[in-house]
Amino acid sequence: MSQDVSIMRAQQFIAALPHSHALGMQVKDIAVGRAVIDMPYDLRFVGDPATGVLHGGAVSALMDTCGGAAVVSHPDAGISTATLDLRIDYMRPATPGQTIVAEATCYHMTRSIAFVRAVACDDDKSRPVATATGAFTVAGKAAP
């Protein structure tokens, strides 16, 4: 399967998630156990009107979606996943007006759990806005 086709498939998967769709998320890249998803700046997602900085919750939603996408892109994951826990560290406020890009990696997988790390950046790639670590469920394989 070519890279374009897998990005397209992943994009269809994300587009089928109403909440991710409502937040304008787009798949930028997808590989085995890895996903890159962006979320353009939107005034409706602002958390602090005095500064125009995005709400942490919007960044959480992006991290969660991207983590889930990294899990389902793994060949052992099954077709669906759910978040068990997610920890987000906020390094700095996202710069108003800039798109947030999250990259998630599923760095270890057991028969029941997928372990994920994610980083979110705005235009300044050298200073992440937030990082996340999470555990996701692995869908049970159907009996042969």
Add this chain to the structure above:
Amino acid sequence: MKKKPEPVQVIKQRRDTALAQLVAGVPYMQFLGVQFDRRGDELTAILPYADMLIGNPMLPALHGGATAAFLEMTAIIELQWVSMWDAVEEGQTDQSQTAMPKTIDFTIDYLRPGLPRDAYARARINRSGRRYTSVHVEAWQDNRSRLFAQATGHFLMPPRNG
């Protein structure tokens, strides 16, 4: 001499106005449709069900990101509400200048899938220092004792005047 107590309606209206201002000022809360119910100083956050909150359309279940945002909002509003309470009781309703706490980290436990119905949450401040606070949030749907998510977060508080 002790002042005569204010009429209950005056007090309620002042508290509700201050709370409404706090909530109306945050675009993302309006986007998700989050509301607050107040009983005295106790707040309950409400996330009315909407189709756009769904993450898994097959179950269907609420998106983990929507749940995370809802819990974080509940924690932040609780922190702001507690820090402005005294001022509101003294008669100030304009809270538009209230600086916001900054989230340092936020950890969400997803205990069961969020069902396609309204969700509720309450926050408890477990530690409140001059700069750092630790807040725990519990969220449920139909049954108060069956949480569908809980979270703990640390927040950096804005410097206080005076």
